[in-house]
Amino acid sequence: MAEIEIKGVAKRFGAFTALHQIDLTITNQEFMVLLGASGCGKTTLLRIIAGLETPSEGEVWIGGRRVDHLPPRQRGIAMVFQNYAVFPHLTVYENIAFGLRMQKKPQSEVDHRVKRTAELMHIEQLLQRYSGQLSGGQRQRVAVARALAMEPDVILMDEPLSNLDALLRLEMRAELKGVLAHSKTTAIYVTHDQVEAMSLADRIAVMHQGRIVQAASPVEVYRNPAARFVGSFIGNPPMNFLPATKSGEERFIVAGSMLKGPKASGDIEFAIRPEDMDIGPGGIPATVRVVEPLGAHTLITTDVEGKIFRVVLDSNAEAKTGDMLSLVPRADRIRWFDPQSTSAIQ
Incomplete structure (x- = not known):
C-alpha cells in the first residue's frame, strides 16, 4: 500500500x-x-x-x-x-x-x-x-x-x-x-x-x-x-462571469435578464462555461466582437455590458462582427459565486 x-x-x-x-x-x-x-x-x-x-x-x-x-x-x-x-x-x-x-x-x-x-x-x-x-x-x-x-x-x-x-x-x-x-x-x-x-x-x-x-x-x-x-483557471476558454443583482427571493438580474438563482442575502456572481449557452429569445443581450471558426465549433467573443463574454456554438452558427445575439444559459449549467469569499454557492 x-x-x-x-x-x-x-x-x-x-x-x-x-x-x-x-x-x-x-x-x-x-x-x-x-x-x-x-x-x-x-x-x-x-x-x-x-x-x-x-x-x-x-x-x-x-x-x-x-x-x-x-x-x-x-x-x-x-x-x-x-x-x-x-x-x-x-x-x-x-x-x-x-x-x-x-x-x-x-x-x-x-x-x-x-x-x-x-x-x-x-x-x-x-x-x-x-x-x-x-x-x-x-x-x-x-x-x-x-x-x-x-x-x-x-x-x-x-x-x-x-x-x-x-x-x-x-x-x-x-x-x-x-x-x-x-x-x-x-x-x-x-x-x-x-x-x-x-x-x-x-x-x-x-x-x-x-x-x-x-x-x-x-x-x-x-x-x-x-x-x-x-x-x-480551468477551461479554454475559461468560464464567463457577470454580476448578479438580487431581485426578490431566489431571483437575480444578470445583464438585464431575470434568472432563478440560489438563496442569498445580497448580490452574487453568475458564471457559466462558454459551451453552455444557446441562442434564443429572452436571453442575455450580447454584441459580437470576434468570430473564430474552429472546425467542429465556432468560438464567438461578445461584449456584454462592457465585459468580454465568450460562447462556443455549433460550426454552422451564423454570426458576424457587430451582430446582436440573445444568449440563453442552460439552467443546469449555471454556477453562482459569493463575490466576497469567491467560493461557490450551492
Missing part, C-alpha cells in the same frame, strides 16, 4: 509563506495531479513529499509510515524531472539500471527489470544507444523507465512533458497513463497545463497562492468549480 497523507504541511522561506496548511490524501495507486500557475506552491509541495525540502510545519506519511524526517532514499519514491536528467556517458540500458546498481541488485534482477520497463516504454530497441543519439521524446521515456525500474511505492513527476513538442506530448500522455496503470504505482504529477491535468488525472488538486482550492475528479473540477479561481 502506498497511500500518501499530507497533514497540515506549511512551508516558509523567511517572511514568505509558500504553502499554507496543506491537507491532502492520495489513495493507493491513484494518479494525482497538482495543477496551478507558476509560483502557486505545487513544486514546493512535491519536493517536500520527495524529501528535497523540509516542511516548516506538518507531517508527510507514505504507506502508513511517517517520512518527513527521512532522507529521499528511504521514502520508497522515484522522481522524474522536467530536464530528464539522463546521463550522457551511459547507454540507455545503464541509465535505466543506474538506481538498481546503487541498490546493489543482482545482475539477473537488473537485467529483468531493465528489459521489462524498456518494453513498457517501447524503447527496448534503444538499450545500447547513448542519450546523444536519442530524441527528446526517447530521452523522456528513458527517464520514466529508470524511475519505474526501481519499483517505487510512489513516483513523483515534475512537469516531465513540458520540453516536448505538442504531438510528442499527446503521445506521451496516453503512454504514461497506460504504463502507470499497468505498474500499479501511486503517482503525483505537477503541471501548469490544464489539458495535461484533465487527461491524466484520477483527481486534480488545484493550487492557488500556496493553498489547495479544490481536489476532485477532472469532471467535477470542470463542471462544479469550488471557487471562482478554479472556474477562471
Whole structure:
C-alpha cells in the first residue's frame, strides 16, 4: 500500500509563506495531479513529499509510515524531472539500471527489470544507444523507465512533458497513463497545463497562492468549480462571469435578464462555461466582437455590458462582427459565486 497523507504541511522561506496548511490524501495507486500557475506552491509541495525540502510545519506519511524526517532514499519514491536528467556517458540500458546498481541488485534482477520497463516504454530497441543519439521524446521515456525500474511505492513527476513538442506530448500522455496503470504505482504529477491535468488525472488538486482550492475528479473540477479561481483557471476558454443583482427571493438580474438563482442575502456572481449557452429569445443581450471558426465549433467573443463574454456554438452558427445575439444559459449549467469569499454557492 502506498497511500500518501499530507497533514497540515506549511512551508516558509523567511517572511514568505509558500504553502499554507496543506491537507491532502492520495489513495493507493491513484494518479494525482497538482495543477496551478507558476509560483502557486505545487513544486514546493512535491519536493517536500520527495524529501528535497523540509516542511516548516506538518507531517508527510507514505504507506502508513511517517517520512518527513527521512532522507529521499528511504521514502520508497522515484522522481522524474522536467530536464530528464539522463546521463550522457551511459547507454540507455545503464541509465535505466543506474538506481538498481546503487541498490546493489543482482545482475539477473537488473537485467529483468531493465528489459521489462524498456518494453513498457517501447524503447527496448534503444538499450545500447547513448542519450546523444536519442530524441527528446526517447530521452523522456528513458527517464520514466529508470524511475519505474526501481519499483517505487510512489513516483513523483515534475512537469516531465513540458520540453516536448505538442504531438510528442499527446503521445506521451496516453503512454504514461497506460504504463502507470499497468505498474500499479501511486503517482503525483505537477503541471501548469490544464489539458495535461484533465487527461491524466484520477483527481486534480488545484493550487492557488500556496493553498489547495479544490481536489476532485477532472469532471467535477470542470463542471462544479469550488471557487471562482478554479472556474477562471480551468477551461479554454475559461468560464464567463457577470454580476448578479438580487431581485426578490431566489431571483437575480444578470445583464438585464431575470434568472432563478440560489438563496442569498445580497448580490452574487453568475458564471457559466462558454459551451453552455444557446441562442434564443429572452436571453442575455450580447454584441459580437470576434468570430473564430474552429472546425467542429465556432468560438464567438461578445461584449456584454462592457465585459468580454465568450460562447462556443455549433460550426454552422451564423454570426458576424457587430451582430446582436440573445444568449440563453442552460439552467443546469449555471454556477453562482459569493463575490466576497469567491467560493461557490450551492
